[in-house]
Amino acid sequence: MDGKFISFEGPDGAGKTSVIRQIQQKLVDQLGAEKVMYTREPGGNKISEQIRQILFDGQNTDMDGRTEALLFAAARRQHIVSEIIPGLQAGKVILCDRFIDSSIAYQGAGRGLGEKEIWQINQFAIDGLMPILTIYLDIESEVGLRRIAEHRANQVNRLDKEKLDFHRTVRQSYLKLYKNYPGRIKLIDASQPLEKVIEDVQATIHDRFSDLF
Numbered sequence: 475m476d477g478k479f480i481s482f483e484g485p486d487g488a489g490k491t492s493v494i495r496q497i498q499q500k501l502v503d504q505l506g507a508e509k510v511m512y513t514r515e516p517g518g519n520k521i522s523e524q525i526r527q528i529l530f531d532g533q534n535t536d537m538d539g540r541t542e543a544l545l546f547a548a549a550r551r552q553h554i555v556s557e558i559i560p561g562l563q564a565g566k567v568i569l570c571d572r573f574i575d576s577s578i579a580y581q582g583a584g585r586g587l588g589e590k591e592i593w594q595i596n597q598f599a600i601d602g603l604m605p606i607l608t609i610y611l612d613i614e615s616e617v618g619l620r621r622i623a624e625h626r627a628n629q630v631n632r633l634d635k636e637k638l639d640f641h642r643t644v645r646q647s648y649l650k651l652y653k654n655y656p657g658r659i660k661l662i663d664a665s666q667p668l669e670k671v672i673e674d675v676q677a678t679i680h681d682r683f684s685d686l687f
């Protein structure tokens with residue numbers, strides 16, 4: 475497959491969506507719209523968006539942690555088959571807002587289901603497909619949650635509402651993943667002004683793919 479699969483990860487409010495949108499525009503300017511694809515997890519296609527509704531329904535307060543983990547994995551599987559593989563086959567640069575590392579950090583660590591266990595259940599879903607590059611936007615949990623409270627209070631999902639300790643555990647898990655996979659995962663300081671974060675992300679992508687930017 476000719477395309478490039480790049481995932482973006484980070485705690486809530488790190489700025490992934492804001493960064494990806496601008497990176498996407500810059501890549502479209504360089505390569506043309508047909509060669510660049512933005513997508514997100516959970517979601518990115520009709521079935522996975524339906525699973526997203528169930529996952530984030532504020533009334534589903536009694537959802538079991540394993541059910542949650544399996545639903546994220548199911549949404550991922552459909553997303554891979556419907557969007558990511560066809561995009562890669564068409565030679566696209568795929569910018570994906572969250573992927574398997576989110577499950578490891580949120581369900582494995584945050585929910586306490588075990589990072590190894592979540593990695594294992596996701597193997598069935600991903601069937602060997604991993605991003606070639608993961609941009610990890612690192613932010614202190616308090617800062618990320620404050621950004622959401624200040625700017626996005628009308629769009630808070632079931633996981634955003636978790637306590638501060640949950641989000642701190644998620645961040646520590648991300649930092650561990652970064653330490654364990656330094657070849658794939660690149661850390662960017664997301665506490666910087668947005669323009670500087672975008673500049674750093676652009677440079678990191680260029681380091682990995684000299685034909686981009």
Ligand SMILES: Nc1ncnc2c1ncn2[C@@H]1O[C@H](COP(=O)(O)OP(=O)(O)OP(=O)(O)O)[C@@H](O)[C@H]1O
Pocket residue numbers: 484485486487488489490491492493621622625626664665666667668669671
């Ligand atoms: N570097 C930054 N400095 C200050 N504010 C920022 C920065 N990056 C993003 N923001 C603001 O923080 C809020 C959250 O950003 P955004 O939605 O891009 O984060 P996210 O990582 O996609 O969050 P989530 O994972 O919860 O969807 C937005 O209101 C955005 O304008």
Ligand SMILES: Cc1cn([C@H]2C[C@H](O)[C@@H](COP(=O)(O)O)O2)c(=O)[nH]c1=O
Pocket residue numbers: 486514515516546572573574576577578580581631633634
């Ligand atoms: C893929 C994935 C996501 N999550 C969580 C992380 C966030 O709290 C939400 C997604 O919200 P966003 O605004 O679209 O970033 O879902 C998770 O817990 N596990 C996962 O695998």
